Every structure is written in structure tokens, then in C-alpha cells.
Amino acid sequence: MTIIMEKGGGTFHGIKLLLCENPLPPIDEAVAAAGAELAQSNYYTEAYSAPLRRLISEQLGISERLIHINAGSELILRQLFDRFGRQVHLLTPTYVLFPEIAGRYTETRLSPEKGFAYDLANLAIPTGTTLAVIVNPNNPNGGTFDMAPLPDLLCRHPETLFLIDEAFIGLAGESAVHLVPKYPNLLVTRTLSKAHSLAGFRVGYGIFPEAVADDLNSHNDAYPLARPSQAAAMATLQHEDKIKARASQLHAWTEELAAQLRSMGVSTFPTETYFFLADFSPYDASGLADRLRDRNILIKPLNDPALGPGYMRITTALPEDNRRFVDALREIMAGV
Structure with a gap:
């Protein structure tokens, strides 16, 4: 693969x-926080990583119920594609995982002649698309999308789930997180592996409508993170x-x-x-x-x-x- x-x-x-x-x-605070938890590693973290979930909720202004935390965002993405990825639409080139795990997919090609820039207002979603994926900032070129057209896309395609992969949002770009409570067909995933330098700690999370968040929280390990990982994540998020x-x-x-x-x-x-x-x-x-x-x-x-x-x-x-x-x-x- x-x-x-x-x-x-x-x-x-x-x-x-x-x-x-x-x-x-990782920043010094993350290393120190992780080290302080090593001696407590015979104990689980709080269920559903409650302290980290609460911190993310406070920082984003999003209800804790909408937050799902897991051991890296790839695991979350795979589960979303497994549930909703029967017919996927991608903006390509894109994250190499997505064509691999989509049941079937169509694509909108980003043009090198335009520096891989694209106006989402022009995005056409084929009939029957179950999951449309926008990576912002985009992988592999590093450019960002103007997300202003997203609410219109969500309204025009109520039967399509839109997944915004914000793996690199800590580096650049406009987040769509604040829109999740308003739109039942919007999913947002994030990771602390990139801007936050915690790839080896394996910390990812998603902001989802209640039904999706409840489903993922109830069908995954309630203790997804090691104690040092949770501590490093919290320390890092407190030093944005x-x-x-x-x-x-x-x-x-x-x-x-x-x-x-x-x-x-x-x-x-x-x-x-x-x-x-x-x-x-x-x-x-x-x-x-x-x-x-x-x-x-x-x-x-x-x-x-x-x-x-x-x-x-x-x-x-x-x-x-x-x-x-x-x-x-x-x-x-x-x-x-």
C-alpha cells in the first residue's frame, strides 16, 4: 500500500x-508533560480522553458531544470512508490514502497551470456522490482553498456528506469547524501530527454532527490515547x-x-x-x-x-x- x-x-x-x-x-512543554505521565502509565486515561476533549471544545467553541478523539486521524478517516465512502468525489492530486480507501471515486483535477488553485464555487458534485472530500490546506501542493462557497455546497447537496480534512490547518487556511453545528452533512478531521509535531504520539480528532460523533465514540475504544500522548496533546494545544x-x-x-x-x-x-x-x-x-x-x-x-x-x-x-x-x-x- x-x-x-x-x-x-x-x-x-x-x-x-x-x-x-x-x-x-515537539515543544518543550509537550515533552515535559508526556514525561510526567510515564510513571502513571499503568492507568488508563479518562474515558473518551475527557480532559483533551474538554480543552478542544473550549478552544473551538464546539460542544464536547461533537468531538471524537482517536489514535491518529488516519484511523478516523478510514472509519468515515468505511461508513460513507461508497461513491467519493476528490479534488486531485490529493492525500494518497483517499483513492486507496474509496469504494469508487470521481475527481476534479487541480491544474498546475493555475498553481493548483481552485474556486470551490465551481465545484460540481456528481449525482450519487456519498462523500465529497476537500483537503485544506491541500496535500500534496500546500495551497489553501477559499472556504466561502462551502455553505452553498452543503445546502445544494444535502444528500452528500462533505469531509474537510484539516490535517495542516495549524499551518495555514480557514477552518470549517464553526460550521459543523449548523450543517448535518459536514465532517471535519484534524491531527496533531503536522504543525504540532506529535506524529509519534498518534493524536487525531474529528468534529462531527451528533449522530456521527456518537456512532464513532460508541464503536471505538473508550481509551484511545496513551497517557503521555494525551498529556503532550494538551500541553501543545495550550501553547498555540x-x-x-x-x-x-x-x-x-x-x-x-x-x-x-x-x-x-x-x-x-x-x-x-x-x-x-x-x-x-x-x-x-x-x-x-x-x-x-x-x-x-x-x-x-x-x-x-x-x-x-x-x-x-x-x-x-x-x-x-x-x-x-x-x-x-x-x-x-x-x-x-
């Missing part, structure tokens, strides 16, 4: 330029000012890296996050990735046939690792 590569590099210990992992470690500052730093490194690639003749596309798409044509992205791995640098080609073999998704690493990547890439491209 291609989603395995989406998770990073497992035990790979070189430079990782994959999308899923933030190159910055630090997360926002780090997001700005990550984006600055990303823009610098993209500029270096453009100076080498590589086409890059606009992003508001810490990752972006690049077109290395006429070079083959798979071949470049293989040669980079030989140099202990892990990256992956996009492998989207509609875009061609030159596309690569790149996430920023730390500046010194970015320099090593650029130097290695320059040597490889010169020798191909």
Missing part, C-alpha cells in the same frame, strides 16, 4: 523530505502561540528551499505550508529519488500519471539538511 510511504521513513535515519513528519521536535511562530519559520525555510530549486531550473508551485510540489521535468522524479536515497536522503516522487513523471513532493527539513539536499540534487542532475 502506498500509504506506508506516506507515513515517513520508519527506521530511516538519514535526511527525510517526506510530507508527514514535521522536522521540528509557539506553534504559530514555528509554522512561520517552517514556511520561511520552505520558500528558501523552493527558491534554490528554481535557481536550478526546477519548476515549483505556490504553497502556504512547509511542503510544496516541484516539477523536475525533463528529469524523472523516481530516478532522482533513488539516487538521493543512495545518498541517505529520503524523498518520494508524486507518481501521478496525469501530471507526468517529473513531479516530486518536497517538505522542508532543517536548514543544514536542506543545504545537503540541494547540493546532492545539483550533483545528481549534473550527472544525469
